[in-house]
Amino acid sequence: MKKFIIKTLGCKVNQCESEAIRNALVESGRGIASGDEGGADVVIVNTCSVTRKAAMQSRQAVRQAIRANPDARIVVTGCHAQTAAAEMAAIDGVDLIVGNRDKHMIPRRILSQLPEHADGAVPTECSDTDRPGTNRIDQFEMLPAMATGSRTRPFLKIQDGCDAYCTYCIVPHARGRSRSLPMDQVLKQIEQLGRLGYREVVLTGIHIGCYGHDLTPATGLIELLCLIREAGSIDRVRVSSIEPAELSDAIIDLACSGQDQSGRLCPHFHIPLQSGDDGILKRMHRPYSRDDFKARVQRIIGRLPDAAIGVDTLIGFPGETDAAFEHTYDLIRSLPVAYLHVFPFSAREGTPAFTFKDQVPAPVVKKRCARMRRLGAKKRQEFYARHVGKAVTVLVEATRDRISGCLKGFSDNYIPVLFDGSDDLANTFQPVEIKDISADGVPAGVVFDRTTDG
Template sequence: MKKILIKTLGCKVNQCESEAIRNALVESDHGFAIGDDGMADVVIVNTCTVTRKAAMQSRQAVRQAVRANPGARIVVTGCHAQTAPAELAAIEGVDLIVGNRDKHLIPRQIYSDMPKRTGDHTPVECPDIAGIVQFDVLPGIAHGGRTRPFLKIQDGCNAFCTYCIVPHARGRSRSLPMDPALRQIEQLGRLGYREVVLTGIHIGCYGHDLTPAIGLYDLLCRIRDAGAIDRVRISSIEPAELSDDIINLAASGEEPPGRLCPHFHIPLQSGDGGILKRMHRPYGRDYFMELVQRIIGRLPDAAIGVDTLIGFPGETDEAFENTYALIQSLPVAYLHVFPFSAREGTPAFSFKDQVPAPVIKKRCARMRRLGSKKRREFYARHVGKVVTVLVEETRDRTSGRLKGFSDNYIPVTFDGPDDLANTFQPVEIQRISSEGVPRGVVILNVE
């Protein structure tokens, strides 16, 4: 039996695609099993390029895969493969480069006589992705290894923010049609999953390219009505695309099945109006503030996660302080803090007024401290409350206790038997540990 190993860098979409490729190989009749470093016959490295650091880490992962698996066929795919195939093809030991456009075909290529490096020549299959208008269905369902599987319903992005390389790596926005999406969710429900995370590159544009055009809200309503899954969570969604309809759907108070989790991850990037305009972001500071307040007005316990991009060209001390003050004033639950990374091929690469790296580092550290404070405050507001937790299959490594997430994305640990795994349990949050982890207890005999 051949051993397959997949190494994944980057976002939830990459993770979803890797899982789907892995499952397609393992569940096929071609004799593949999951392998480990040193024992793999085929290694797939699914790369990221969103920052220079991510691109560097992707190349490092490829080299490590070559060293650790002598004699294995090495396939490199993903966003760095799409945007910089020549750099990856130059790495000795790489057998095949496959861009994002043809990523879904990798299992078929592995089943057949996969092209192999000959001398200094590595086969590269990275056709232009800009003209792709049809969503390519993944070769398998992305299940296994997690209690909450991802379902990719959208790919690509039309926004072309001035700092972002992703549209060049992923192409234009395109959507998985509703019926196939519902069938995949039904299949996940039959496999025993209780929650699914809908993911994409620009998920708020879901359905705009379909005929007739639909929206994310339409899909969420159909998922609710179908009742095939208990809980639905959506990944990152742009501020202007988080509609009142979606917020109200999460606030409807309906029990499973089909409950939309009160958890929204919303990219802010900057809290300064001038920087937002230079970024080509289609909203302003006041709009974002009002959106967060509107969510909390309907869903007081909602988890609101925020992305910030620190050190964009022209970000003065005042502009940074505007971002810091905005985040400080809002009831957000957590932050993802990214340093600006100039990506060749984007307008911001050649912008003047680049912020020095030490300044960016200092600002990021300060913003992350604020994020830690916000996270702890959010958890602390729930001490004494009972939350519904989907218990995970694996226990907490440090404490050995059961663990899981509430619908509003609070990670809770608590004591209990293994047979609670993959069930919903009412858990009272009793305290926050010194490490910042919510600790709770299962409430028994709740009617």
């Protein structure tokens, strides 16, 4: 049996796409090679370019794959393949470069057309994604979301691309225009996941709040979420990162209602802030103010006091003074957020911010990031502590915690919980009372009524 390995870097969208490619290859009769021990006939590296570090890690992953699998053919795809195709093709041992436009064709290409080891020019398929007059990506590339392995909450990509063009972001150049999976196909895939026994699905995309704007007739995310609830094909739905201006009152209200229904929306919202300083937000080309963000968080907590709110921050953007950073820090400190993702600014060639002159020195950025991460850890522990003594509904995962041996799972408001129980609880909903927080900061609980499932 021919075997393959897929290595994935970056976001949930990349993970979703890699999973779909893997499933298509398995269905066609390919086997999955284990780890980095060699034995693969094909290695696919799905790259990321969102930061300079991600680009560097992508190049490292390609070189590691070549060293570990000297006889395999190496296929490089993803955002760094799209934005730096020549750089990736120059790595000795790469056999094929495939951009995001043609990523969905990789299974068929590997099976029927992949050339022998490249000798000279490396075949490259990376159509321009966004420049007028070019063959840009305008259609949603179909990658079915059939989960495999031990994943309890499969990702379903419903949207790709972005039209926002924030001044720091390379993603529109790597992913192209915003485009959506038609509603009937979303519902069909969720129905298929439900038939396979999955209880929760995570809807993901690059700019998911723009879902449906490109469809005919135009629609929106709230309409899709309502249809998913009406269909009742899956028990729980979780939405990945969503912009503050696009997290409407209607979406918040939907998460408040019907918590005993199938298709219920989890009270968990991951909202990019990036900066809490209005001047920096304008330089970033972000369409909201710090007061807008604060009002949105307060609206969520007013309706859903136990909701998990995750926040992205981008630290060290050009022109970020000490005062501007303090505006961000003070805003986060004042809000009941559950956790932070802290990113240092990374100048990406091809974006306006790459040319900005007032760059923040690296040591200053590092110090600010460390301080913000400490705040994030404090916020996370405070969020967990607020739930001690409360009952949460946990979707039990198929694999146990490696350290404690306990069952594990996530509540609807994204609290990871460890608890004792038998293996037959896997992929069921269990009511768990959170008793305490372990020494390493993980909530621990007890199942108090095993007769409930659903």
